[in-house]
Amino acid sequence: MGHAIVDVLAPSPDGLVAGFGLEKGTMTLVDDAEAEKIYASLGPATEASGGSAANTAACLASLGASVEFIGKVRDDVLGQVFVHDIQSAGVRFRVPPQQEGPGTGRCLIMVTPDAEKTMCTSLGIGALLVPADLDVETIAAAQVLYLEGYLYGSRPTDAVVQRAISAAHDAGSLVAFSLSDPAWVELHRAEIDGLLDQVDLLFANEQEACGMAGTDEIHGALAALGKRCSTVAVTLGALGSVVVRGGEVVSVPAAPMTSLVDTTGAGDSYAAGFLYGVVRQMEAEQCARLGALAAAEVISHLGARPLESLAALVSAAGLGA
């Protein structure tokens, strides 16, 4: 479950990012006017469907999992693009495109020469997801409910998150949550903290984990978060990832890769690989290896969704169940 977003990807010099007062590697919410201003400064761009949880859903489908995405689009061109891409990736998507309200959400992604991404998002109608959009039976029938962090923290979508989590827990399903963004964590730490005890599986990168735990030091953060959630998986960029599950700590290196082109979707694809392992009842180490494998494919090209079949890569790597 997450925001339905179409990405606008533009290779950009470092100076442009700094010029707008943006911090590299983070996501900033902007209104339509601000988005227009930034878009006008960007070079030629390409458009492709995005959204953090939607990217994770596309990766899960590529891995061979049965997956549904819950989010909201308008009946405009970008909404049509989003629905086409997610469905043709093999993900069910059943919330009907809305005939009124703001347009489909957009995310301007500046990709700097170091392959880092800086994002400016106008959420559009995606922020207007309401509890009535949830099919509670679908959530109850799923093994895992996965939520992107952007949905939670003084947003209109908080009520939807709460209802979805209740539905999942009532049915005995696992609740997974991704912290999404260091700046988001900083802004909404109190609200997210109130949610943590309902989260079974927490995804974060190093900055997000430290920010959430209120420490500068990753080991302390892992210990603190590991007391709140039964599994915590933290990505460490080129250093791989570390998982805390039931008091045990497992480190797994990054997967070998041919090239690093664009880190967009790295965390989203890691979460997908990890979740695929979880629903196949694999050990934490195997889950983390699957996450690393999916992430290596996605960062080897421009765009946040896999170009190759992840199921085939898993099979070739001998990581299948």
Next chain:
Amino acid sequence: MGHAIVDVLAPSPDGLVAGFGLEKGTMTLVDDAEAEKIYASLGPATEASGGSAANTAACLASLGASVEFIGKVRDDVLGQVFVHDIQSAGVRFRVPPQQEGPGTGRCLIMVTPDAEKTMCTSLGIGALLVPADLDVETIAAAQVLYLEGYLYGSRPTDAVVQRAISAAHDAGSLVAFSLSDPAWVELHRAEIDGLLDQVDLLFANEQEACGMAGTDEIHGALAALGKRCSTVAVTLGALGSVVVRGGEVVSVPAAPMTSLVDTTGAGDSYAAGFLYGVVRQMEAEQCARLGALAAAEVISHLGARPLESLAALVSAAGLGA
């Protein structure tokens, strides 16, 4: 001058192309309903600005030329994308987005595993370019008026082409014309033939040149077309290109390239390189080498417009004036 189009690029198996009765390597005009049907069958896609002459304009700007594009978009999301991309590539574009009428044109591009492209285009408002959209003074001030073939042949835009050519010739400017597509040539040979004597510089690939000349044999086609236009440049894929100018024939090999990923925009970028040589008063051979260099950059990645500065590549290759 050409159709303003946003491309929808989807990697596709050969079977899909054949299943729609499409011929690989050609462009088919479709109405909105047909376009919807084909789009629904495509896998996940990315969107990027396209249009044959618009791609050529973007390459010319990247080479360092002063260039303006004439075409028409609606004030919709795709129109906004088209205008952003062409202007940020450094091309002037001054026809205001229309507030009424069909949407901005779209081209579904199926990229098969052999890197060939098969296109289905719904022209949208781009087909409604009218003589009043032309700024005759701009055309008169230009060294070259370049027209894509898709604009001519029983289309509503024929009158615009005629007016533009008159304006260019009255001012002593060169008129360049690209045959665009073998199927287009087959359908509109009579109309295009009537235009040839007004064309100073003709661009074609092998199939288009043979189709236009009504022969199966490229040398015969070159001889025939060379009598109609003072310069004829024909691309031969991996074999490079051949130019007929004032009775002389010059062959130039393809430029070395790192990889062949997507031939979309190959002819468009060749035309740009060639035209850049023309406005710099270079010999035919130099013009063809510049065309080959630009094409090598564009086919080395997905998408029809250059990712690297073509001016820098020209300089590195020692091909500058």
